[in-house]
Amino acid sequence: MDVGIVGYGAYVPRHRIKVGEIAKVWGADAPAYEKGLMLREKSVPTPDQDTITMSVEAARHALERAGIDGSRVGAIYIGSESHPYAVKPSGTVVAEALGATPEIHCADFEFACKAGSEGMFVALSLVKAGQMDYALGIGADTSQGAPGDALEYSASAGAAAFVFGTKDIVAVCEHTYAFMTDTPDFWRREYQFYPRHAGRFTGEPAYFKHVLSCGRGLMERANMEPEDFQWAVFHQPNGKFPMRAAKELGFPKEKVEQGWLAPTLGNTYSGSSPMGLTAILDVAKPGDRIFMVSYGSGSGSDGFIWRVTDRIEAVRAMAPHTRAQLEDRPIYIDYGTYAKFRGKIRKLAD
Amino acid sequence: MRDVAVIGVGMNRWGELWEKSHRTIWTEAALEAIDDSGVDHVDAMYVGCMSGGLFMGQEHLGPLLAEQLGMGPIPATRVESACASGGLAFRQAYLAVASGAHDIVLATGLEKMTDVDGGAATYALSTAADQEYECYHGITFPGLYAMMATAHMHRYGTTREELAEVAAKNHAHGSLNPLAQFPMKVTAKQVMESVKVADPLRILDCSPITDGAAAVVVVPLDMAKKMGGPLVRVAASATATDTIALHDREDLCWIGSTARAAEEAYRQAGCGPDGLSFCEVHDCFTIAEVMVIEALGLFDRGQGGKGAASGATALGGRIPINPSGGLKSKGHPVGATGIAQIRETVMQLRGDCGDRQVKNAHRGLTQNMGGTGASSVVHILERA
Amino acid sequence: MIGSARYWREIPQRYRYEASKCTSCGKVFFPPRLVCSKCQGREFAQTVLAKTGTVETFTVIRVAPSGFGDEAPYAVGIVKLDDGVKITAQIVDCEPEELEVGTPVRLEFRRVQQDGESGVLCYGYKFVPRV
Known part of the structure; x- marks a missing residue:
């Protein structure tokens, strides 16, 4: 079902x-x-x-x-x-x-x-x-x-x-995949007003390791390639990180841009890749596949593959x-x- | 029902009375009224007070003040209807005498507003509106009247200048009243350039925060005749209510409670608006006076703005409104306001008002209201 | 400041705009009540307010009551909803100068006030201009 x-x-x-x-x-x-x-x-x-x-x-x-x-x-x-x-x-x-x-x-x-x-x-x-x-x-x-x-x-x-x-x-969920480890790159302790982060450590060993590993694991599970997708969306702590992650996974810019909201929206944290997904659903055609990988510090990524149905038009x-x-x-x-x-x-x- | 007369009045200088407690303020006014009337005791008393609890942390004012006056065991009742508390306290005293329940009754009003800060005073006043569906959203009393002003200006073309003229006129009247809190004259330009409170109303459109009290003594007319002295008869006493929330009114530009109370008062007095020599009305904000003089039938609907601007409502005009200076200049210790209106009217009818005396004053109307007009009380007094 | 029970009691109105309609004369009441002010009827059907309307009148609060000081200046208006019911609420996401009688607005869910830094957060409706 x-x-x-x-x-x-x-x-x-x-x-x-x-x-x-x-x-x-x-x-x-x-x-x-x-x-x-x-x-x-x-x-x-x-x-x-x-x-x-x-x-x-x-x-x-x-x-x-x-x-x-x-x-x-x-x-x-x-x-x-x-x-x-x-x-x-x-x-x-x-x-x-x-x-x-x-x-x-x-x-x-x-x-x-x-x-x-x-x-x-x-x-x-x-x-x-x-x-x-x-x-x-x-x-x-x-x-x-x-x-x-x-x-x-x-x-x-x-x-x-x-x-x-x-x-x-x-949009039917065809596959999910999750990847997480204990990686202290960003946190907020009890009673602290602002979060703290570990500078450049938030990049390679944190965001990129988890997003790329989750993305590769998801495609492997689904037995799919970037060519199987019309759209891709990633967590967007800034405008640059998701574009680089997309490139490393083999997604061209055109497949990412629609859900790439960070340049004018900023990082909506828990709302980031989910909001990107909504922007893609606003334009996707029946039959299109959407590749989605989130990221949360601490650290982990959830991956989803969505297949858009005819219902979208309605x-x-x-x-x-x-x-x-x-x-x-x-x-x-x-x-x-x-x-x-x-x-x-x-x-x-x- | 017996005919009723007012035989004594009392009021002290209003303002920010830092050194005086509510007991002192009230007792001064009450003693003055009793002395003025020539009676040696009263049979019962009423105290109009909007919010002793929020302004002073003191409820139960009836017995407290009766005892302060040395009248110990007499029946003493507090009356509350927001800013119309004083007017309704007078009406209760009137009914007590008219019905024969009591012969000599003291009607008083009191508010001590400066023992709390501005935010707390604003909150206390806002309790006269619907707490759950108006105040919950951050509306204030100036804000509610400002919305009435916006609606009136939009529908009838009432201007910002016309509102300012109301303040200028009332301050001019107040400058002739030695008991007024703000007896300075202001120009319409000063009003329009004063600090914004709630658009389109500015600070000089608003009545002030005031400490003050007022008192009057009422007795059967027959008794008053035997006592001698000037006779002022209560020709009408009427009150009406409306929805507490402004948004529940059919017409945001019409104070229905005042119109209904006035209609009944005119019926009792056997006169119409043109039978009046002057009025003391509830100008808590400039727009309030504009809308009230329409509801009283003194001006056509939508034409209230012309009242002050044309000079018709000034001393010497067609129908002088607020010869005392009104709430605007005289001050607005909310619970005391309705009683002070009666005092002014009695003094005008006796011819005791000096520079602010209305010529040939034979019949005057008072209009006191609570909230945005959810309660209104109208009295007509005349020389007997 | 508003207490928990008093806030909680009004949740159906503040969150979901639940109102009642007099079964004899059709007048809609918000909040619901026991007696119809028009026909004295005592039977009501549950209904829900319209979510859009137009500004009947408004003001801009410059001197705010306690608890609203940080928000001033803010607009408050009486809005006539499309079902004819009038309600009072703040009008946000607009410059006060943009507002006029007749401006079309819709309801949005917002935080309306809070009981200090440690008390309950009070939610409800505000209006936003619609295009």
């Missing part, structure tokens, strides 16, 4: 800050970031947007495309490294907003930037196991980068949600397209406003 995506949706906040605006504050070399990391600007959440609110909006779009009521969803898994509460689930708020309570299973996942694909992986597996008819997997983040840190140029906000099911499938227009949201009336802010929005200004205690 085929299992796959029956509805998908994304949410992109409208506020943006340009890399140059951040670089100006820290005396950094903006062109170096723009060219070196292939980042021009990033989305910024307003103080009233968080993992929960963006998850609700993305999930509503996914349900619209799936054409089902929230009450039919059996599980909601939200992957994020910025759940608004340290203790108290994001999932129950989202479930309540979707009308999915009380017969629902909820869990909040955390695995750095991989938490979103993890939620997808588990939701998909439960449907495959016959435990439920529909399950929602969501990746969302309002990620934080410490002031002046390299992460500040990329850490952004967004969400993607997928309803998995067995009827009216939009659901595509039922919710806003991801790139359309990305381009919809962006509101540019200065660093002062950004610092205020992101709680970076020390104020009088309440």
